[in-house]
Amino acid sequence: MKFSVGYQLTGDNRFLEAILRNREQISEVYFSWGNLPNGRHAATLHETLSPWEAKARMEEELATLRDAGISFNLLLNGACYGDRSLSKAFFREVCETVEEVGSKFGLSSVTTTAPPLAHLVKVNFPEIATRASVNMGIATPQAAEYLGEDFDGFYLPRELNRDLAKLEEFSDALEKMGKTRHILANSGCLNHCPARSYHDNLVAHEAGIAGMDNAIPFRGLCADWLSKDENRRMILSHLNLIRPEDLCHYEELCDSFKLATRVSPDPVFILESYAAGACHGNLLDLTEPNHAGHFYPIVLENDKIPPEYGLYAASCAKKCHICGYCGRVFDAASRNLEDLFVASADCQ
Template sequence: MAKFSLAANYDPELVPALAAYPVDEVYGKFPGDGVSGGRPRYLATPLSEADLRDYIRLLDHHGIAFNYLLNGSCFGNREWTRPWQKRVMALLTKLGELGVRRVTISTPFLLELVKRRFPEFNVRVGIYAQVDTPRRARFWEELGADAITLESFSINRDFRRLAAIRQSVRCGLQLIANHVCIPNCPMQTYHQNGFAHASDDTGTLFIDYCFLRCSRLRLTDPSQFIKAAWIRPEDLAVYEAMGYTTFKLLERGIPSAELLRRVKAYSERRFAGNLAELLLPYGFNEPVRKESLWTLRHFWKPRQVNPLRLSPLLDLARLQGMLSPLPESPILIDSEQIPDDFLDGFRNRDCTSMDCRACGYCEQIAAQSVSISPEYRSAVLKKYAEMDDSMITGGLWNV
């Protein structure tokens, strides 16, 4: 039976509803813990130590575990210093006191550190470790990993490789089901390292160049919404037959109704509607909870950048529903227009070795299932162009 690892938004009223579904754990972290993570600080949900303690107790009451993320891909070489070592030891000790028994890491040294000094923790390897081959999976298992989240962005539809990885290790394996990342993304390493540094450092401006680039690509080439290796709720059985029974559901901090929608769809293995509602991390009709003075805290840095030149970036956030709710999604991925045998189209295709222009399968599916509001596309692409020009020419910094 499938079980799910769900993103946290720390809403206590959501937890009892989750208990009705096979949610094995909820994952998240403090907004800034001095150790680094997989999201920039400005995407974090406000959370105090007392909040987390109460949240973990509530989860435990309903039979749901909490997985704490220590999943940064880079620590800026601070891990070799005494201050960092003291900080991570204090954090892990505190997490144990709060009731945490599971953590996710992305670096081999941190895995060894946790397993040696805190053997009571169950340790999962995160997606930023980019485990996508049997050899890589065995490396982590032999190092002590209890479970591994595979590099789902690129291999969720590579069934031969998925089968080989499952056969190569005995540890738990997890796939991310609902993402829209570009397969074999050339920006992946740059992106996750930028996230790692931005997860704790609020003093330095972080502009998510990679997100801007790939979001614009999806608007100009809607087939990218199909090429992204998400898993439909209806297709979970295909993966279970290969031995994959644990699925991670994104995204942290989004409204409770959206998290519940995602859990319900995957638990019931069916969803008739707009798949974008299960996949996108923004564009909801409810507000996303942010810390006070959010814009000023994270983007008002006049010594580093010309704040006035950041207006296209904030306009993009507003247009895409990142700052305030949208009445309806301007992006439609009609699940009813995706064939029942959709996955069969990938069984005899090696997408990693193939030029998409010589194939056309995803383009064909996108033509009948994906539509984007013309007004939305035009307005957003205009702001992308303004922001891109400001960055590339140096106008953003008056240089």
């Protein structure tokens, strides 16, 4: 079982040390470079370090991972590159970026949302594997065939994590096509979110948006949806998260599991939980985006979730309006931290 782990420039060395400690289970570390839109903010955006200090430390840490024998995946997965998308200058910048990263650290693959960029890499860097981002939403063999030979691998859609039959069918088809298959294990995105494309576009343009006199903030549709008590109770049926304990049901269907850790407040917890195959803590702290804050003071104790839950949720009829099983599991696993604090105070 291999993991693809997102690089994050943290305030200490704990995450770097966790990657090194679990390197036998890590197939690659993925990251963005420079100011190219990539689905998250720039990797060198840091609260306490200047951009130059952050870049120097990022390069130092990547060199450490390189020397430990860990492979790298470069993200070219912005949802939008604006009016530069087809320009010669932009294509030149992408090639220069691939060359720079490859010469400094070595580069085994790139992940992109843009077919022209996949073709660009294929033509100019044939030794580098190209991978279709999960944000492309490639969900059928037919869709994969449209892309021809420009993509060597595909991220399977998040929503198929909750439909093992369809996931197996698509995975088998990709394998017969000679493609590698990859699964995002811990996404916090709601299933079938209608604002996903819009949100991804906002992220791609966040630097420009930050300089505008904006009318409103956009927190994401999930934040508004989770502000209602009745919706929070149904979170399990609306997520596509694979718990560490349930990876065994998916292991034969992919070549690696991607762990979203680039903006998590605790990437060490995510990596250690999946590497160990068990989460002992708040299940909501595994997701990126992290949803734990929407539920506080309620936590969802993963140890209280029945071991059969994962397989059930991935194989059920999806008649959530008449079933209620996920809601009952949520109730059984929920703990109110304020109640625990009160009980602790009473004991004293």
